[in-house]
Amino acid sequence: MSNIPFQTIDWSSLPKEEYVGITGKAFWQTMQFDGLRVRYVEYSENYEADHWCEKGHIVYCIKGEVINRLKDGTESILKEGMSYIVSDDLSSHKSITENGVHLLIIDGDFLKLT
Incomplete structure (x- = not known):
């Protein structure tokens, strides 16, 4: 990873x-840095991911x-107001919604198993 200078993010x-x-749709807004990804993600109503994710x-x-x-x-x-955290390759997980959700998701090299 490299240094990231101070910056604000206007997600809009x-x-x-x-x-x-x-079912449903996901909308990603992504900031990509060296070894780090920061996303604002919105899942629509009745969303179910089409894959099992292994990423942390x-x-x-x-x-x-x-x-x-x-x-x-x-x-x-x-x-709302809750979080979860998991490292790469420690779970197979998928997201499902009934009424939709807005998430901030951070992942990157620092979540790889050592």
Whole structure:
């Protein structure tokens, strides 16, 4: 990773990338740095991810709620003001919503297993 100078991020000025899930859609606004990715992510109503994710994340729920389903069937609900954290390759997880959610997601090289 390299040094990141002080900066503010106006998320409303960044383009949205659209991803289609099994149901619903995800919209990503991404800031990419060397070894670090910071995203504002919005999942629509009735969203279900189309894949199991193995990547590590730090996730903060800004608005709404999301169900985090692990491949073993375990589920947890992340509500407004809550977070979760996991390192790369320590879970197979996917996101599911009923009414939509807004998340801040941070991931990068620092979450790789050592």
